[in-house]
Amino acid sequence: MKKMLEVELLKLKNSWVLLVATLAPGFMVFQGVANFLRYYELFTSRGQNVWHQIYLQSSIFYVSAMLPVLITLIMVSIARIEYKSGGLRYFLTLPVKRSGVYAAKLIVGCMVCLFNVLVFSLSLLVAGKVINAPGSIPYDIILTKPLMVYIASLPVMIITFLLSINISQMGIPLGIGIGFALPSLLVANTRYWVFYPWTYPIMAALGGDFFEKAYFPFAAGFLIFVLLAFAGLRWFMEKDVLD
Amino acid sequence: MSELVVETQDLTKKYGNFTAVDGIDLQVRKGEIYGFLGPNGAGKSTTIRMLLGLVKPTRGDARIFGLSIRQSPMEILKRVGAIVESPSYYGNLTAVENLEITRRILGADKKEIDRVLEIVNLSQWKNKKVKNFSLGMKQRLAIAQALLGNRELLILDEPTNGLDPAGIHEIRQLIKNLPGMLGVTVLMSSHILSEVELTATSVGIISRGRLLFQGTLEELRRKSETEICIEAHPQDKALKFLESKGLKVKARGNRLFIKKNSLDAAALNRALVMEGFDVTHLSTERKNLEDIFLEITGGDAL
Ligand SMILES: Nc1ncnc2c1ncn2[C@@H]1O[C@H](COP(=O)(O)OP(=O)(O)OP(=O)(O)O)[C@@H](O)[C@H]1O
Ligand SMILES: [Mg+2]
Numbered sequence: 001m002k003k004m005l006e007v008e009l010l011k012l013k014n015s016w017v018l019l020v021a022t023l024a025p026g027f028m029v030f031q032g033v034a035n036f037l038r039y040y041e042l043f044t045s046r047g048q049n050v051w052h053q054i055y056l057q058s059s060i061f062y063v064s065a066m067l068p069v070l071i072t073l074i075m076v077s078i079a080r081i082e083y084k085s086g087g088l089r090y091f092l093t094l095p096v097k098r099s100g101v102y103a104a105k106l107i108v109g110c111m112v113c114l115f116n117v118l119v120f121s122l123s124l125l126v127a128g129k130v131i132n133a134p135g136s137i138p139y140d141i142i143l144t145k146p147l148m149v150y151i152a153s154l155p156v157m158i159i160t161f162l163l164s165i166n167i168s169q170m171g172i173p174l175g176i177g178i179g180f181a182l183p184s185l186l187v188a189n190t191r192y193w194v195f196y197p198w199t200y201p202i203m204a205a206l207g208g209d210f211f212e213k214a215y216f217p218f219a220a221g222f223l224i225f226v227l228l229a230f231a232g233l234r235w236f237m238e239k240d241v242l243d
Numbered sequence: 244m245s246e247l248v249v250e251t252q253d254l255t256k257k258y259g260n261f262t263a264v265d266g267i268d269l270q271v272r273k274g275e276i277y278g279f280l281g282p283n284g285a286g287k288s289t290t291i292r293m294l295l296g297l298v299k300p301t302r303g304d305a306r307i308f309g310l311s312i313r314q315s316p317m318e319i320l321k322r323v324g325a326i327v328e329s330p331s332y333y334g335n336l337t338a339v340e341n342l343e344i345t346r347r348i349l350g351a352d353k354k355e356i357d358r359v360l361e362i363v364n365l366s367q368w369k370n371k372k373v374k375n376f377s378l379g380m381k382q383r384l385a386i387a388q389a390l391l392g393n394r395e396l397l398i399l400d401e402p403t404n405g406l407d408p409a410g411i412h413e414i415r416q417l418i419k420n421l422p423g424m425l426g427v428t429v430l431m432s433s434h435i436l437s438e439v440e441l442t443a444t445s446v447g448i449i450s451r452g453r454l455l456f457q458g459t460l461e462e463l464r465r466k467s468e469t470e471i472c473i474e475a476h477p478q479d480k481a482l483k484f485l486e487s488k489g490l491k492v493k494a495r496g497n498r499l500f501i502k503k504n505s506l507d508a509a510a511l512n513r514a515l516v517m518e519g520f521d522v523t524h525l526s527t528e529r530k531n532l533e534d535i536f537l538e539i540t541g542g543d544a545l
Contacts, residue, residue, distance in 0.1 A: 007344050014335040014372070085374070086331025090388070093295045093327060094348045095320040241297040 029123035032058025072177025079164035152204035155197035253303035278443030324389030334374030379410035474524035
């Protein structure tokens, strides 16, 4: 498996996706902090915690729009490398197990997404330090919360992964991934959000402790991920490689 | 009879109601270059994908090195180098990085990369990104990938497709030398008769999913018979006359054709003239491979 992971990472070399995954969250935090500073008075007038404000301002857009779009882009690019010029049909004629290829690609995809979230965390920390936010560093806000968001994003990851790896035309997974991400903030405000996995990261990030079923995005997220990952594996092992 | 490297039994692939490959029994012997010849859409790539485990057969089985591809794909694929509907590569990587992927999977020696680059004459481009390669260079890289790690069987799907004449010549020459140079067996598909004629030692002819001929190039040539071709007037009367003599005559255009066998052309000519026909042309013709091919496929041209 180590060998398979190394090979999958090698395939990603020179791909712009790692660059985007690194820069985008930093940019998001920069935007958030800029917004916060512009309305500094307003956001702190009632004595709100500055760290918390940085987190809020940065994560609204990151979690509701940028993260799901980035996840889609990451998963699509990982699959795209295989379909663009026949890589997969060549790679699968090597003595590799299809289950191994599937697992390695899924793991690498999820790791790049995790990396993306960790960069977001780190950017929050840097931003707080730069504007000299008072008090000790609240790791539960700037680290734990993003990690919770990550877990709540697992369904989005597996759905976009399965679409990308099984459909050689990247337009379809790209369209679905982004199309479903856009209305997620609206759906999150209805009671139907439980049926719409794209809302889970939003609930995890911004739902706070006051909504019922606070555990739901994590439990459902994890379950959906595991079920779809196994169903997708079976499908991938059986399918005819025609591209 | 020498050892069979590839053997299929009733190998069949259906896409819905459409039968792309229809019960074919391939036999490729050790050390030969087997030309898998057929027009576009005949089922060559589908067959090759089944041999490599990319596509599951609807029916039948394929055995390579005596092992079933369904049961022992890993053991087989270790020893098989392949090109499937070329070119396939990772364009964002260099030639060396592409080969490195193959090398790591096979657990082959580092030196292998330089060795195969040398064989296909790509050493000077090895650190260039493959997406900037010409088609010929990509094709040579694909062959290098297939050769890496001393594989015993090469399965090459239309390895010269899309190349310019110089590139075609180069790749054919390379393939031709492989069995002697490295002791490998080659199964290559092609839709060009002359290519198979120039490179292969054995031929399988596939058309509309069916394997219509299989044997050595020599056996294929032997199928060609000599015919006597006659232009006589009036043609219909001449035809009746010859048939009345118990000959099998075919009319094609304004000419009549008779299988030569032990027939004497001069005697035939004399008989026609004596009977009052004007004989304006008489020749003996040996069918070329193209004609044989058309006969075998029932008129499906390449
Ligand atoms: N996924 C598919 N679904 C339906 N039909 C298919 C599919 N793939 C191939 N076919 C059909 O199967 C037949 C055989 O295709 P195949 O690619 O094996 O032919 P080929 O001999 O390799 O032709 P070419 O010389 O064009 O490469 C074709 O008629 C093709 O249209
Ligand atoms: Mg083909």
